[in-house]
Amino acid sequence: MRFSYHNPVRIEFGVELLDWCQKIESEAILLVTSSGFSKRGLTEKIQKILGSKMVAVVDSILPNPELTDLLRLKSDLGDFTSILAIGGGSVLDSAKFLSVCGDIVASNGKLEIKTTPTSSISRPIFAFPTTAGTGSELTKWATIWDSHNMIKYSLQDENLYPHTALYDVNLTRSLSKENTISTGLDALSHACESLWNKNANPISTQYAIDSIKLIVRTLPKLIKDLDSITLRSDMMCASMYAALAFSNTQTALAHAISYPLTMRFGIPHGLACSFSIPLLLDCLPSGEIREILDPLTKEIKGLFPTIQVSTNARDYGVDSAMLEEIFNALNDRAKNGVFDLEVVKQRFLHTL
Numbered sequence: 470m471r472f473s474y475h476n477p478v479r480i481e482f483g484v485e486l487l488d489w490c491q492k493i494e495s496e497a498i499l500l501v502t503s504s505g506f507s508k509r510g511l512t513e514k515i516q517k518i519l520g521s522k523m524v525a526v527v528d529s530i531l532p533n534p535e536l537t538d539l540l541r542l543k544s545d546l547g548d549f550t551s552i553l554a555i556g557g558g559s560v561l562d563s564a565k566f567l568s569v570c571g572d573i574v575a576s577n578g579k580l581e582i583k584t585t586p587t588s589s590i591s592r593p594i595f596a597f598p599t600t601a602g603t604g605s606e607l608t609k610w611a612t613i614w615d616s617h618n619m620i621k622y623s624l625q626d627e628n629l630y631p632h633t634a635l636y637d638v639n640l641t642r643s644l645s646k647e648n649t650i651s652t653g654l655d656a657l658s659h660a661c662e663s664l665w666n667k668n669a670n671p672i673s674t675q676y677a678i679d680s681i682k683l684i685v686r687t688l689p690k691l692i693k694d695l696d697s698i699t700l701r702s703d704m705m706c707a708s709m710y711a712a713l714a715f716s717n718t719q720t721a722l723a724h725a726i727s728y729p730l731t732m733r734f735g736i737p738h739g740l741a742c743s744f745s746i747p748l749l750l751d752c753l754p755s756g757e758i759r760e761i762l763d764p765l766t767k768e769i770k771g772l773f774p775t776i777q778v779s780t781n782a783r784d785y786g787v788d789s790a791m792l793e794e795i796f797n798a799l800n801d802r803a804k805n806g807v808f809d810l811e812v813v814k815q816r817f818l819h820t821l
Contacts, residue, residue, distance in 0.1 A: 472670035476716050478607050479633040482709070483702075486511075486555070486597055486637045490518045493595070499549040500526045501564040503556045506599070509643070511555070524549050527567065530556065533614045533731065533738075534563045536575060536622060543567055552594045554631075555640070557652070558603025558738070561596050562611035565629045568592045573624065580613060580624040593632035599640040601704035602652025602739055604659055604712025606634035610719075614732070621728045621800075636709065638702045646692050649704075650776055651739030653688045656680065656708040658743045661769070662721040663714035665749070665758050665807050674761065676714040683707035685768040689775045721806035722813065723749060725799045734786045740778065747773065747780045748820070752813045782817055789821050 481489075500515060500523055507513075507528040516523055527542060546567065554564035566573065568591040571584035584590055596606035605611070611624040644652070660680040663673050684707045691700040720742075727741035747770045753759040762769075773780050782792070796814045803810065 470671075472672075474670055474672040474717055476607060476630070476713060478630050480607075480636070480709070481633060482636040482706070484635050484637055486635075486640065487514060487518060489635060489637075490515055490553075493519070493522070493553075495551040495593075495595075496522055497524050497548060497550040498522050499524065499546065499552045499567070500528075501530065501552055501554045501556070501560055501567060502526070502528050503530050503560055504528050505643075506555060515553070523553075527563075530560045530563045532559050533616070534559050534566070536580075536613050536615045539563060539566045539613065540573070543569075543573070549592065551592055551632075553597075554594055555597040555599060557598065557600040558605045558612070558655075561598065561603065561605035561631075562613065564594050564596065565591075565605075565611040566613060566624060568594050568629070575615070575622065578620060578622070580622045582624075582626055590626060590628040595633050595635060596631040597635045597637055597640060598705075598708070600644060600648065600652040601641055601701070601708040602655035604656065604708055604715065606631055607709065607712035608716045616732060619732055621732060634709075636705055638698060638705050641701050641705060642696065642698075644695070646695060649692055649695065650688070650778065651737040652708075653684060653691075653704055653739070654743035654778065655739035656704075656711040657684045657769070657772070658723050658739070658746060659711035659715040659720065660684070661746055661749075661762075662723055662806070663711070663718040664762060665753060666718040666721050666805050667807060668718040668805060669758075670717065673714040673717045676710045678761070678765070680707045680710035680714065681765050681769065683710070685765070685772050688772065692776060719805050720802050722799075722803045722808055722810075725803035726795055728800070729791075729795050729798070730785055730787070736785055741785065744773075744778065744780050744782070744785060748816055749808065749813065752808055752816055754807060754809065758807055781820065783821055787817075787821065789818055792817050792821065
């Protein structure tokens with residue numbers, strides 16, 4: 470057996486944001502967050518603690534961050550040496566974009582970082598995720614959108630791993646039931662996709678299995694008791710495990726299918742990338758991966774009706790014409806999976 474595993478992010482689980490802010494030694498900090506946290510007074514509390522250390526605030530990040538908005542924000546920023554990012558995947562991905570020291574150029578459907586030989590590629594990010602799902606705090610990727618041209622970009626570079634991922638479970642307590650479900654299913658998709666992946670290794674596989682077991686056990690309980698710190702902590706841990714898994718494998722077919730649905734219909738990412746999981750489980754070829762997932766399959770499939778989430782493609786706007794369109798334009802992520810794409814497509818068509 471031969472494999473490699475790499476994740477350079479320092480993890481601090483169980484910290485409290487405001488206590489941590491009192492100890493940070495960085496100077497010239499840019500705070501990147503969402504308007505919701507500013508409206509709830511969090512930005513003001515951090516400003517009082519950090520004082521002159523905090524040189525600017527960006528709290529206008531919207532879901533599915535747009536390339537044009539981020540380019541404008543980036544050009545307007547003054548000098549800063551590190552980023553404190555507090556938010557969900559859109560905030561954390563935006564922080565990665567803003568951390569880049571050089572220019573970011575869109576070319577041939579990809580984002581390229583342009584730096585000088587003497588400049589650093591990025592500034593360190595201290596990432597506080599406020600959802601238990603996206604895992605962006607532990608990856609080197611950022612998803613950026615150009616909805617006008619119907620393009621989903623992936624910005625990626627080894628330097629975009631955050632410096633530290635910090636988990637304060639209290640930050641997830643404001644999540645609605647709908648967002649709790651959507652982000653939890655995003656984590657489930659990350660775990661499953663890292664298993665049925667050509668890039669899987671024993672470490673990523675074990676993280677993924679642990680994540681799935683926690684999610685199917687915890688999510689149905691959590692949506693009935695949204696204030697439970699114990700359940701919130703378990704979901705955050707499950708999301709972390711999933712991120713440690715797919716940070717080494719990337720995602721695969723379920724995510725590749727999801728992007729057109731989010732782009733065209735505005736379907737929340739966690740739903741768009743997870744509704745296909747039960748069908749994909751049935752399409753797994755025989756072999757080691759299927760044997761690994763077989764003991765978990767019944768619970769994974771049972772999770773969706775329990776939390777009242779449809780797994781029927783028609784409920785997400787997919788008809789046979791669109792399905793053909795999706796499969797004809799699958800991005801590179803689809804190639805990471807172990808599936809016969811024609812088998813999967815025919816299985817989908819049979820359900821429509």
